Amino acid sequence: MKVLVTGDTGFVGTHLVKKLIELNHEVTGFSPDKGKDIRNYAEIEKSVKGKDVVIHLAAQTDVRKSFENPKLDYEVNYQGTKNVVKACEKFGTRLIFTSSAAVYGNSRDIPTHEDSPKLPVSFYGLHKLFAEKECERINPFIIRPFNIYGPGGHGAINKFTELIKNDKEIVLFNDGSHTRDYIYINDIVSALILGLKSKPGVYNIASGKETSLKEVIDAISKELDKKPRIRYNIQKEGDAPRSVADITKAEKELKWCPKTQLKEGIKKICSPNG
Secondary structure: OEEEEOOOOOHHHHHHHHHHHHOOOEEEEEEEEHOOOOHOOOHHHHHOOOEEEEEEEOOOOHHHHHHHHHHHHHHHHHHHHEEEEEEEEHHHHHHEOOEEEEEOOOOOOOOEOOOOOOOOOOOOOOOOHHHHHHHHHHOEEEEEOOOOOOOOOOOHHHHHHHHOOOEEEEEOOOOOOOOOOOOHHHHHHHHHHOOOOOOOEEEEEEEOOOOHHHHHHHHHHHHHOOOOOEEEEEOOOOOOOOEEEHHHHHHHHOOOOOOOOOOHHHHHHHHHOO
């Protein structure tokens, strides 16, 4: 297949492109590193033309920055996606869109399933939700990843690992009991690959397991054989105390399941080559 990957030089993009090439797909990238701007429709249209599939990853992914500059977040995450949808619609190109669990926000459904209430608490989550609605016009394949980690990642697990490695302080905005659902990068990639041939739909992509921050820090500390330095700060307003996905739909309809257990994934990050 001829595949366009937007955001191909990002964390997920680099892992995805490598796998697509291994599977003998013809891959074209679209990213700011290549001088491409997702907000420029003419550039998007030119890149989408002649492609069988677009895997749309390009995004402003920093939740904190979405508060600092909501206009930029809106332009990239919503209007940029709108451009991709318009081009795909024009050429009849299949769309695979990477949304986010942030669309659920502080949903009270635990575990959270695809039909759970959408209560985003950040501009990032809100604009991803807007983007999903835009994508729905052309029957896309959409994944909602939860907390992604792995070599080259920027999430909590990667950050904690670097801080512990370098004897630096970890600042927690809760008592360490808050939970998240962590999913290894290779499992995200495998779900996106399935989207090349699967029917349209929206799917939670996660481990389906709830892990506290304290458990994560303890696992990293054990793997590195180093004691963490932790400082507890005032809890952030709106920080959900629990988050875990219901992945039943992906398991049943896509025959997908996560392959990498958390301890195994942490071990890979903690290794010298991680």
